[in-house]
Amino acid sequence: MTADLHTLEGKSFWDERFPMFITREREAFTLPLHIHDFIEIQYVAEGKGFHYIGDERVVAEKGDLYIIPIGTHHVYRPSSPLSKNELIVYNCLFDKNVPQQLGLSYPLPAEIYSLLNGESASYRRYRDTSSEGRQLLEGMHQEYFSKQAGYEAALYAQLTKLLVYLYRLETNQAFSMPAYSGISIILSYIDKHYNQTITLANAAQLISTSPSYVQKIFKQVTGQSFIEYIQNVRVKKSLELLQHPFYSIKEIANLVGYRDLKFFYTLFKKKTGHSPAQYRSRLTTPNIENQ
Numbered sequence: 001m002t003a004d005l006h007t008l009e010g011k012s013f014w015d016e017r018f019p020m021f022i023t024r025e026r027e028a029f030t031l032p033l034h035i036h037d038f039i040e041i042q043y044v045a046e047g048k049g050f051h052y053i054g055d056e057r058v059v060a061e062k063g064d065l066y067i068i069p070i071g072t073h074h075v076y077r078p079s080s081p082l083s084k085n086e087l088i089v090y091n092c093l094f095d096k097n098v099p100q101q102l103g104l105s106y107p108l109p110a111e112i113y114s115l116l117n118g119e120s121a122s123y124r125r126y127r128d129t130s131s132e133g134r135q136l137l138e139g140m141h142q143e144y145f146s147k148q149a150g151y152e153a154a155l156y157a158q159l160t161k162l163l164v165y166l167y168r169l170e171t172n173q174a175f176s177m178p179a180y181s182g183i184s185i186i187l188s189y190i191d192k193h194y195n196q197t198i199t200l201a202n203a204a205q206l207i208s209t210s211p212s213y214v215q216k217i218f219k220q221v222t223g224q225s226f227i228e229y230i231q232n233v234r235v236k237k238s239l240e241l242l243q244h245p246f247y248s249i250k251e252i253a254n255l256v257g258y259r260d261l262k263f264f265y266t267l268f269k270k271k272t273g274h275s276p277a278q279y280r281s282r283l284t285t286p287n288i289e290n291q
Contacts, residue, residue, distance in 0.1 A: 005073050008036040010095055018152050019095035020159070022137075022144035027076040027087040034075060039099075039116050040068040041092040041162065043128065043137040049078040049087040054122045060087065065126040065133045067166060069118030070096060090137040094159065102160050112167050126169040130221070131187050136162045138236055146282065148273065182207035183221045186214070187229075194233045195257040200226055234258070235271045242280045249276045 013021035019038075024045070033052060044064040051060040053074035060076060068074060078087040099116055102108060115124055128134055140158045143151050186203045200211035203226065207214070218226045234256040241252045253264040268276050 006032045006034040008034055008038075010036070010038040010093065013038075013093055014095075019098060020144075020152075020155060021091075021093040022141045022155070023091045023093075024141050025089050025091060027078055027089055029077060029081065031075055033073055035071055035073045036068075036093075037070055038093050038095055039070060040066075041137075041166070042066040042068060043090040043133055044087070045090055045134065045137075046088040047078060047086050049076060051076050058125065060089075063128045063131075063134075065128050065166065065169070067115055067124040069116060069123065072118060072122045074123070090141055092137060092140060092159070092162070098156075098159070099163070102156060102163070106160050108160070108163065109167055111170070112163050115166065115170060116163075124166070124170065126166065129184055131184075131191065132165055133162070135232075136165065142236070142239060146272075146279075182209070183217060186218070187222075190230055190233055194230065194237060195255060197257070198230060231267060232271065235268060238264075238268065238276070239272070239279070242276060243283060245280075249280075252276070 010019060010021075027049065042065070044060050044062055046062055048059070048061045051058045051064075051066070051074060053066075053068070054072060076087060076089060096117075099108070099113055103113075114120060126133075136158060140155055140162070143154050143158065185206055189203070189206055190198060200214055203218075204211045204214045215226055218224075218229070222229055224232065237256045238252050241247050241255060242249075247255070250261055253259075253261050256264075258264040258267075265275060268274075268279075272279060274282070
């Protein structure tokens with residue numbers, strides 16, 4: 001069967017100097033069922049549809065994480081062609097030799113390699129209940145897209161972290177602390193209401209506890225303070241909006257929850273290394289190194 005399938009080759013996406021490719025795709029009905037000669041990690045970021053994978057048809061919805069080994073045939077389909085039913089997926093593609101290269105620098109658990117090569121299953125599917133997978137793939141996409149100096153090293157480090165996170169999901173070790181279930185409710189609330197004023201008191205009410213307790217466990221679970229996490233979510237949303245030229249920077253600041261334009265500029269520069277205008281300019285200026 002696989003001999004008749006469309007095959008995607010890694011050399012079509014990268015050159016041998018850096019065999020990795022990150023993309024954010026709006027899935028459609030055009031790509032055929034296919035296999036590929038590289039390893040792929042995918043995250044369903046928005047929408048709902050179906051993932052035809054192996055001999056199965058799996059419901060694909062926001063928060064799904066997949067490991068697709070070499071040789072597994074698959075394709076996504078949105079639930080319908082209507083734009084309101086769009087299905088958006090982050091894709092992290094890398095050569096089969098990359099994990100071994102990472103293993104020379106980091107003591108990766110041996111089980112990670114078997115997850116990636118499909119020894120015991122043709123694919124792996126996980127639920128990203130903590131949103132850590134989303135943060136990692138969004139960060140990797142931004143790093144790959146901006147291609148700032150040293151982005152290759154940054155992406156290898158982020159991929160290592162992503163692989164460890166997947167390994168923890170596989171072994172049920174991720175976020176075993178009892179407090180996590182409450183924090184996941186807060187994370188989901190922030191993701192939906194990031195453009196509104198969100199205080200520790202608001203967050204504490206969601207899980208019927210004290211603001212001081214939320215502050216404490218939030219840092220333990222996410223590695224970020226409550227305020228820092230909200231700022232990072234807002235900056236990521238603004239990066240997406242800057243890709244649309246019909247929004248002014250002032251409008252974007254308002255859309256992500258900042259009425260103080262000066263503060264927004266300062267925060268954006270601190271988080272990304274560029275002003276909003278500089279970042280938007282990079283989107284429309286060809287990358288000379290890649291010509």
